[in-house]
Amino acid sequence: MKKTQHESTTNLSRRRFVVGTAAAGGGLALGFNLPLGIDPAAAQTVGAGNTEVNAWVVVKPDDTCVIRIARSEMGQGTHTGLAQLVAEELACDWNKVAIEPITAGQNLARKRVWGEMATGGSRGIRISQDYVRRGGAVARMMLLQAAADQWKVPVGEVTVTDGIITHPASGRSTSYGKVAAAAAKLTPPDPKSIKLKNPREWKIAGKPMKRLDTAPKVNGSMVYSIDLKLPGMVYAAVKACPVYGGKLAGWDESKVSRMPGFSGVIQVDDATVAVVANTWWRAKSALEALPIKWDEGPNAKQSSATIAAHLREGLTSNDAFADINVGDAPKAIAGAANRIEAVYSTPFLSHACMEPMNCTVRITADKAEVWMPSQNAEASLAALSTASGLALEQCQAYNHTLGGGFGRRGGTQDFVRQAVAIGRRYPGTPVKMIWSREEDQAHDFYRPISQCKLSAGLDQNGNLVGLHIRVSGQSINAYLAPHNIKDGKDRRQLQGYWPEPGDAQIGYTVPNLRTEYAMRNTHVPVGPWRGVNTNQNGLYLECFMDEVARAAGKDPLEFRRALMKNHPKHLGVLNAAAEKAGWGKPLPAGVHRGIAQFMGYASYVAAVAEVSVKGGEVKVLRMVLATNCGHAVNPATIAAQVEGSVAYGFDSLQSEITVQDGRAVELNYHAYPIARLYQLPKIETVVAPTYDFWGGVGEPTICVTAPAVLNAIFAATGKPVHTLPLKNHGLRIV
Amino acid sequence: MLINVNSKSYDVEIEPDTPLLWVLRESIGLTGTKYGCGIAQCGACTVHLDGEPVRSCSLPLSAVGNRRVVTIEGLSPDSSHPVQKAWAALDVPQCGYCQSGQIMAAAALLSRNPKPADRDIDEAMTNICRCGTYQRIRAAIHMAAGSDKGGGSVIHMAGMAGADASAADRSTEV
Numbered sequence: 001m002k003k004t005q006h007e008s009t010t011n012l013s014r015r016r017f018v019v020g021t022a023a024a025g026g027g028l029a030l031g032f033n034l035p036l037g038i039d040p041a042a043a044q045t046v047g048a049g050n051t052e053v054n055a056w057v058v059v060k061p062d063d064t065c066v067i068r069i070a071r072s073e074m075g076q077g078t079h080t081g082l083a084q085l086v087a088e089e090l091a092c093d094w095n096k097v098a099i100e101p102i103t104a105g106q107n108l109a110r111k112r113v114w115g116e117m118a119t120g121g122s123r124g125i126r127i128s129q130d131y132v133r134r135g136g137a138v139a140r141m142m143l144l145q146a147a148a149d150q151w152k153v154p155v156g157e158v159t160v161t162d163g164i165i166t167h168p169a170s171g172r173s174t175s176y177g178k179v180a181a182a183a184a185k186l187t188p189p190d191p192k193s194i195k196l197k198n199p200r201e202w203k204i205a206g207k208p209m210k211r212l213d214t215a216p217k218v219n220g221s222m223v224y225s226i227d228l229k230l231p232g233m234v235y236a237a238v239k240a241c242p243v244y245g246g247k248l249a250g251w252d253e254s255k256v257s258r259m260p261g262f263s264g265v266i267q268v269d270d271a272t273v274a275v276v277a278n279t280w281w282r283a284k285s286a287l288e289a290l291p292i293k294w295d296e297g298p299n300a301k302q303s304s305a306t307i308a309a310h311l312r313e314g315l316t317s318n319d320a321f322a323d324i325n326v327g328d329a330p331k332a333i334a335g336a337a338n339r340i341e342a343v344y345s346t347p348f349l350s351h352a353c354m355e356p357m358n359c360t361v362r363i364t365a366d367k368a369e370v371w372m373p374s375q376n377a378e379a380s381l382a383a384l385s386t387a388s389g390l391a392l393e394q395c396q397a398y399n400h401t402l403g404g405g406f407g408r409r410g411g412t413q414d415f416v417r418q419a420v421a422i423g424r425r426y427p428g429t430p431v432k433m434i435w436s437r438e439e440d441q442a443h444d445f446y447r448p449i450s451q452c453k454l455s456a457g458l459d460q461n462g463n464l465v466g467l468h469i470r471v472s473g474q475s476i477n478a479y480l481a482p483h484n485i486k487d488g489k490d491r492r493q494l495q496g497y498w499p500e501p502g503d504a505q506i507g508y509t510v511p512n513l514r515t516e517y518a519m520r521n522t523h524v525p526v527g528p529w530r531g532v533n534t535n536q537n538g539l540y541l542e543c544f545m546d547e548v549a550r551a552a553g554k555d556p557l558e559f560r561r562a563l564m565k566n567h568p569k570h571l572g573v574l575n576a577a578a579e580k581a582g583w584g585k586p587l588p589a590g591v592h593r594g595i596a597q598f599m600g601y602a603s604y605v606a607a608v609a610e611v612s613v614k615g616g617e618v619k620v621l622r623m624v625l626a627t628n629c630g631h632a633v634n635p636a637t638i639a640a641q642v643e644g645s646v647a648y649g650f651d652s653l654q655s656e657i658t659v660q661d662g663r664a665v666e667l668n669y670h671a672y673p674i675a676r677l678y679q680l681p682k683i684e685t686v687v688a689p690t691y692d693f694w695g696g697v698g699e700p701t702i703c704v705t706a707p708a709v710l711n712a713i714f715a716a717t718g719k720p721v722h723t724l725p726l727k728n729h730g731l732r733i734v
Numbered sequence: 735m736l737i738n739v740n741s742k743s744y745d746v747e748i749e750p751d752t753p754l755l756w757v758l759r760e761s762i763g764l765t766g767t768k769y770g771c772g773i774a775q776c777g778a779c780t781v782h783l784d785g786e787p788v789r790s791c792s793l794p795l796s797a798v799g800n801r802r803v804v805t806i807e808g809l810s811p812d813s814s815h816p817v818q819k820a821w822a823a824l825d826v827p828q829c830g831y832c833q834s835g836q837i838m839a840a841a842a843l844l845s846r847n848p849k850p851a852d853r854d855i856d857e858a859m860t861n862i863c864r865c866g867t868y869q870r871i872r873a874a875i876h877m878a879a880g881s882d883k884g885g886g887s888v889i890h891m892a893g894m895a896g897a898d899a900s901a902a903d904r905s906t907e908v
Contacts, residue, residue, distance in 0.1 A: 685888065
C-alpha cells in the first residue's frame with residue numbers, strides 16, 4: 001500500500017475509534033432472556049437538539065455516523081462487522097463511520113434496547129445481525145423522511161448514496177448530518193415496513209473492510225483494563241490456594257509489613273489472599289514474600305494419573321446416556337467383517353489470554369464502579385452488585401477492549417468478585433487487581449479433560465456399517481451451569497455429534513450409530529475454551545475416520561464423501577477445502593496430507609494440512625481451511641479468525657495442563673508452549689458462504705486444525721496419534 | 735535513579751531491582767508496554783535498549799544504567815515508523831495486546847537486517863501472539879522492508895456448487 005493511502009487510513013481510524021468507557025451507568029440482574037426480536041422503533045430517545053436517530057445511530061453535524069455496539073471486542077473483529085451491518089442498511093459513507101461501545105448500565109436504563117451483551121459462542125454477529133440491520137434501516141428511513149419533509153416531497157422520491165440524500169426530480173441534495181436533528185424528532189416507522197437488503201447486493205457488509213480499531217493498537221495508546229490509571233489508585237496481587245477446593249488457613253503479615261509501599265493483607269474469600277500496595281510490582285513482591293498457610297484438603301491427593309483412571313472407567317461403565325442410537329451399533333460392529341477400535345484422550349488446557357485476569361473497582365457507601373475486560377459486561381455489572389451489596393442502579397461497569405478472551409472472561413466473573421472483595425476494604429479508593437501469569441495459569445476454568453473410545457465395523461467391501469462413540473470426561477455444565485443438564489443428560493459434551501441440524505450436527509450417515517457420554521467430573525474447574533467441545537470431539541471422530549478409511553483401504557476424502565450424501569453443506573465445505581488444497585495431486589517427496597471436517601456454531605468447516613515428519617520433527621507446511629458461515633460479513637476478519645484458529649489448534653497439539661498434588665503444574669509459557677511464528681504454516685482461507693443461514697466464525701475452524709494435522713502425521717508415519725500433547729510421542733512441531 | 739526513556743530523562747524513586755517494565759508502566763505511566771509472563775518468554779514487554787530489543791519484565795532498573803530506552807510510544811510520534819505503517823496497512827492486530835512487543839521486536843530486526851528473509855523472521859520474532867496474527871506479522875515485516883513479497887491473509891472466495899452457482903470463484907490476497 002502506498003504511503004499516502006496508509007496515512008489517511010491511520011488517521012481516519014484513530015478518529016473513528018471512540019473509546020466508550022466514560023458513559024452513564026445503571027444496573028440489571030442476571031437471567032434476562034434474549035428479547036424475541038428487538039423493536040427498533042422502541043429504540044428512539046427523546047430530547048431536543050440531539051442527533052441520536054435511534055439507539056444504534058447518532059449522526060453528527062459533520063456527517064460522522066456513530067454506530068453503537070453492545071458486544072465485546074477481544075480481537076475477533078465483531079465491532080467492525082456489526083458496524084458494517086448497520087452502515088449497510090443505513091447507506092452512509094463508510095469512511096465517516098465511528099463506533100461507540102455502550103455500557104451495561106446504558107443497556108439496562110434503556111430496557112435492553114441493544115439486546116444481550118454476552119460475547120461468546122461465536123454469536124457476536126450471527127445473533128445480533130437481524131436487529132442491528134433493522135436499527136440501521138430504521139435510521140435510514142427516518143433520515144430520508146426528514147429530508148422529504150424539508151423539501152415537502154413524498155419520501156418515495158428521495159434516494160440516498162453514501163449518506164448524501166438527493167431528490168432527483170428537483171436536483172436538490174442534502175446530507176445525513178444536516179437532517180439528523182429533524183430525523184431524531186420523527187416517529188419511527190412501523191417495524192413491518194422495514195425491508196432489509198439482499199445480502200448478495202451488499203456494498204459495505206460482505207467486503208474485506210479494514211478494521212476500525214487498528215490505529216490505537218499499533219502505537220500503544222489502546223487502554224486495556226490492565227492499563228487503567230485513576231487518581232489515588234492502589235494495587236492488589238492475589239493468590240488462591242493452589243489446590244482446587246483448598247482453603248486459606250492463615251498468613252504472617254509481620255514478614256512483609258515493612259516492605260516498600262505495603263498497605264495491607266486482605267482475605268479475599270475462603271481460598272484467596274491479597275496484598276495491597278502502592279504499585280502492583282510491590283504488591284506482587286510482598287505477596288511472594290508473605291508466608292501463607294493453606295488447608296489443601298483431600299483434593300491434594302489428586303493427580304493426572306488418578307484423573308485418567310477415573311475417566312478410563314467411564315469408557316466402559318453402565319451409566320452413560322446415548323444421544324444418537326440408530327440401529328444397533330454394538331451388534332453391527334460385533335458382526336462386521338472388519339472391526340476397528342481406538343481410545344483417544346485430550347488433556348486440560350488453559351486459555352492463557354495474553355492480558356492476565358485483572359479488574360479495577362472503586363466502591364463507596366452508595367456507589368460501586370468496575371473497569372474490566374469482560375466477554376459479558378452485564379454479568380460483570382451483576383457480579384459487582386452482588387459482591388458489593390449495592391443495588392444495580394448504584395453500580396456501573398465499564399468494559400475495555402480485551403487482551404484476549406477465548407471463553408475465559410464470560411460468565412464466571414471471578415475476577416470481578418475478587419476485586420470487589422478487596423475494594424470494599426478501601427472505600428472510595430480505586431483498587432486495581434492484577435493476577436500474575438502464574439496465578440492465571442493456576443486458576444483457569446480449563447478446557448475439560450476427556451477420553452473417547454471409538455469402535456467401527458466395516459463390511460467386506462469396506463463400507464462403514466456401524467460406529468460407536470463413547471465420550472468419558474468432565475462436564476462444563478456440571479461445573480458452571482448444572483441447570484442446563486436435563487434428566488442427567490449433558491448433551492453439550494457431545495457437541496458436534498448432535499443429530500439435529502443447525503448448530504453442531506454430525507456430518508455422516510451411518511446405518512448403525514450410537515453416541516454416548518459418561519460424565520466423569522474432577523475437582524479441577526472447567527469452562528468454555530474457544531471452540532469448547534467441538535475441539536476434542538472433532539479430533540476424536542476425524543482422526544478415527546482416517547483409521548477406519550485406512551482399514552477399508554480407501555482414500556480418506558472418498559471414504560468421508562460416501563457417508564455425507566445426506567449432509568450437502570458438510571460435504572460442500574469438505575469439497576471446497578479439498579479442491580483448493582489440491583487433494584490427490586502429487587506432493588513433494590516426504591510431504592503428506594491430512595483432511596478433516598466438522599460442524600460447530602452453525603458453521604460448516606473443513607481443513608487440509610500438508611506435513612512432513614522427520615525424526616520426530618513435525619513441519620506443517622501449508623493449511624487450507626474452508627468455512628461456510630452462511631453469510632460472510634467481512635472476509636478479511638474471517639481470514640484473521642481462521643488463521644488464529646490454526647494457532648489455537650496448534651496449542652491443543654502441544655500444550656497440556658497436568659495435575660500433581662491436586663494443583664496445575666504448567667504455570668507459565670516456558671512449560672505451556674503457545675504456538676510461535678516459526679511453527680505456523682502458510683494458511684489459506686476458503687470463504688464459501690451459501691447465503692441461507694447465519695453461522696459463527698470465531699471458533700469453528702479450530703476443531704478441524706488438530707485432526708487435519710494429526711491425520712497428515714498418520715499418513716506420514718503410519719501410526720495414529722491417540723493422545724495429546726505430541727511430545728508424549730516424541731513429536732514436536734518445528 | 736535517573737533513566738532515559740523516549741529521549742526524556744526521568745528521576746524515579748523505586749527499588750533498583752524493580753523490572754524496567756514496571757518502572758515504565760507504574761513509575762513513568764507508559765502503559766503501551768505490556769505485562770504478559772514476567773519471565774521473558776512472551777515478549778509483550780519488548781522495548782529497545784540502545785536500539786537492541788530487550789524483554790523489560792526481566793531487566794532490573796539497576797541494569798539499565800544510562801542506556802537509552804525506547805518504548806512503543808517513542809518509536810515514532812505519529813505511528814509513522816515503517817513497521818507501524820505496515821501493521822496498520824495489513825490490519826495485523828486482533829486483540830492487540832501483544833502488538834507493542836511485536837512491533838518493537840520487528841523494528842529492531844529491521845534496523846539490523848533491512849531485508850530479512852523468512853528464516854530471519856522466524857528466528858527474531860519469538861514473541862507470543864495468542865490470537866495467532868503471525869501470518870500478517872510476517873507479511874507486514876516484508877512490507878516494511880520494502881520487499882514485494884506481498885502476502886498477509888490469503889482469502890479464496892468460493893462459490894458453492896449447487897448453492898451459489900452465480901458466484902464465481904475468486905481469490906484475493908488482502
